[in-house]
Amino acid sequence: MSQTRTISARAEKDETPWRTELAATLKLSWPLALANILQMLTYAVDVIFIARLGEAPLAAAALAVSWFGMLLWALSSLVGAVAPIIAAELGERAPALRPIRRATRMALWLAVLVGIAAMAACMAIVPIARATGQQPEIIALAREYMVVIIWSMIPMLLAAVLRNFVSTLGRPIFATAISALGIGVNALANYAFIFGNFGAPELGLQGAAIATIITALFTLACYVIAIRLDRTMHRYHIFGRWWSPDWARLWSIVKIGTPIALTVSAEAGIFGAAAFLMGNIGTPQLAAHTVALQIAALAFQVPFGVSQAATIRVGYFYGARDKDGIKRAGWSAMLVGTGFMAISCSAMVLMPRTLLHIYVDPDAAKNAVLVGFALQYLVIAAAFQLVDGLQAVAAGALRGLQDTRVPMWIAIFAYWVPGFGVAMWLGFWTPLEGIGVWIGLATGLAVAAVLLTWRWVMREKLGLTNRPAASEPN
Template structure:
């Protein structure tokens, strides 16, 4: 029997295995976040007030989008577990080894169809809520001009939420089947299309109306629609995926829909808890003036970019945990935690060093040091980067922890951990340091750091306890000859 590698050799082997799924997902996430980064850069070119208003609108949109994504995220885990069971019994109809005989009612097909049904419900409800929130921005302590600009952009963004969530449901299906290759190509193309449409609608080129800031919202909605259509068409052409994907939403199995909603609501609440924590700090930053809000928007976008590495690792680890548990391998499920955290820590160390050594360079796409309006915002943002360099370690760790618990189907535990970490630790710390200690925006980010660190510790401890509950103490693999 071949020896089982241990120590660094085993970590390297596990890291390569995780990277097979994680790298395409990380690249897809980074390409996807380039959409909002492009939007943010375009806003910055319009001016500080537009950047503040557009950043506020994106915060609201991301809050609702993130919660909608949470509702369909468990599609990937359910598909992965079903596919693993089919692989363990290759004679079973619908096995991935038999792309020509999937059967219309197999488990994978039922989950994929139910996922699209859940995405539809979430997209419609979220769009209505987005418009309603836009009408209330002036009541939340925001500058009247900023609130008015943000309100118009939210109206333009709202229709894009539905195809955005359809895209995410199909994406989770392809990831669960371990066939996410088309995602990266489509997302990269969408970045270029988004940049062109942003420019066209902002400045009124190619015969299009000149919409200014609102045009960025219109362009984003169109890009989400085109991205979904492209992914759906690509998936339908795949010989393994195509027969299992259907838009017959009215025939979705109600029990499967209820199951996905039961798993998805705590995930949505978990994502919403984190996004809400960041959204609230954006509102608090806005209370310190437009320069503080612009600085917060720029730094938050940097965090959002790097966070995509953790999202990719989290999804890959989560899918693999679902597969390993379906196959009964608890030792591998435990090692996945250490592998994902080690990979994330390595990336965060490099990024944090860049923040500390080249602060002006990383902030240049968002804020212009030569502009009088951007000078104060740049000074504030530069001071925040030292905090962010540390914060990102915990931000990545907590996101990976959420994914690991999702692999255990323990979605409620993740939500409870975020309630404690964000709202019982992070929010009071932000209020105390930002207002009582008069550290203003810096204090808000120190509070964010405290909340994320607490959440990460709670989530990882919960995952270890969940594995022990499944099979007793999970021992380290012992090298054998």
């Protein structure tokens, strides 16, 4: 999907610009969505292997990954701000070799810098675990796991930058293929280093962390090789003169990306807080909440991919100063995202027990209580599928306009004031308990969807579509 500076003109000449844009959005979305799902499966492989070590190692790994994963997710969003920046450069003056090369280089710099800081922050898992009353054995195992897995942080963040680079340049299928290969590498590495197969040492829980490092390095290497072998991407020479700084572009990425990272942290935080609320209601409710949320999270990977595509597509037209193109790109993405969520919503209502089969046996007597609660929560999950998809895609479209600061405040307000407030009230001061917590989550997502969509509708009146003049020649 090579972009040129005639992108706007081509859209105007097309007799069916809306159909063309919808097709372009779908073409970009499905590889990204599939890559997101495959990434979830990579984490699932870790759980499958670590579970064979026993309950304590599994609990310790889950504790460590909850903190590690939140930092990784937030910082990946920070460095991922390179996507709307290079998309706008493409739309304005394709091929934009120099500005895209410099922006990507600075994103790689930022990945290393924040990765180092994140490695240090990861070790806060010990005081966090103590503050939340975890058992000493679990804390010791979590620390043992964390001191190894932190070395995968920087490769993962570098790979996140390169994933955004290849996707924005029209090669999202590379992300899909590399994620699929990573599943196999991760499974083999876990099998080797956890249990001592293929001549590797038997390292138990630390072996799982080593497998994560190997997978991260493999993924990074795959992106580097793919970029080197692809003629279109190689001509950007993003690894050339890697020592040369461009402070203005580094600041642009930080300025756009920091609100995105904080938004992601706010969203992750509200779902984490919901887990603590459910734990105070009861163990069966917490278990059911975890299963139902996993199903909802799996479905969310599709609109999340559409959101990433929306950022890129809107970014192209933003750079080209094509307001009609911006309109088509944003609304097409919202149609695709909410359309899929309508399907997943229907599945949760019509075949919930089938979906539960992914994680538990709903027919087993020992799971009867868990399944009973999970079925109730899936009804609420079905209700918030539409608003969850809409708020994600609306946020992605606004990121394409490099509008991230106000959406951050919208998200923080929506999740933590009406969202958490309703969850607390219904969960602890009414008989609804766990259902009340889920209604609170749905409320927060709905408020975010309404406010973010309103901001998207008002984009021209708010001046969000006005892009400054180019600062340098191509």
